[in-house]
Amino acid sequence: MVDHAEARNVNQVVDNRKGESVPGFELPLLLFAGFRTLIDRLHAELARQGHPDLRPAHGFALQAVAAGGPRGATASDIGRHLGVSKQAAGKTVDRILAVGYAERADDPADARRKLVRLTPHGLDALARSAAIFDDLRAEWTKTLGADRVRDMETALRQVVPPETTYRLDATSWLGGA
Numbered sequence: 625m626v627d628h629a630e631a632r633n634v635n636q637v638v639d640n641r642k643g644e645s646v647p648g649f650e651l652p653l654l655l656f657a658g659f660r661t662l663i664d665r666l667h668a669e670l671a672r673q674g675h676p677d678l679r680p681a682h683g684f685a686l687q688a689v690a691a692g693g694p695r696g697a698t699a700s701d702i703g704r705h706l707g708v709s710k711q712a713a714g715k716t717v718d719r720i721l722a723v724g725y726a727e728r729a730d731d732p733a734d735a736r737r738k739l740v741r742l743t744p745h746g747l748d749a750l751a752r753s754a755a756i757f758d759d760l761r762a763e764w765t766k767t768l769g770a771d772r773v774r775d776m777e778t779a780l781r782q783v784v785p786p787e788t789t790y791r792l793d794a795t796s797w798l799g800g801a
Contacts, residue, residue, distance in 0.1 A: 662760055669756045675749050677723040685716045689740050696739035
C-alpha cells in the first residue's frame, strides 16, 4: 500500500529558512519563467524601438555573429556558438538576412566560404538590446535589492557550466528535432 502523503513529498526539498517544503521542480520553472519574462519584455521594447521582426533566436544569432568580430562568422561558427547544427544555424541566418540584420560576404581567407556580418540595423538591435537589458536588470535590482540580484548572478555562475551559457539548443532537450 502506498502512503499518498509520503508520495507527495518525494519531489520536494525543505527550504531551511522558512521550514517549508518546496517542490524540486519549482526551481527550473521559476528560472525559465524569469528568463521568459526578461526576453519577452526585451522584445516588446525592441519592437517599440523599431525592431518588430527581431525574435529571441535572432538575438542569439546576432550575438554569435558579433562574436566573430569584424570579419564576421560562418554558419558553422554560429552553429557551434549556439550549440545547434550548421543547418539549424543556416535557417536562422537566412531569416536575419531576410529582415536586414545581417549580410553575407566572401571570406577573404577562403573563397569557398561565406561569412555573415552584421548590418547597421543588426548593430543597432544589439546596442538597443544591451541598453534594455541594463534597464531590466535595474528594475530587478529596484524590486529585489542590489545584493540579492548580485547574489543570484553569482550563484548561477557557480552552477552553470561556462560552455553552456549561450547555448540555444533547447529543442534537443525539449523533445524537438
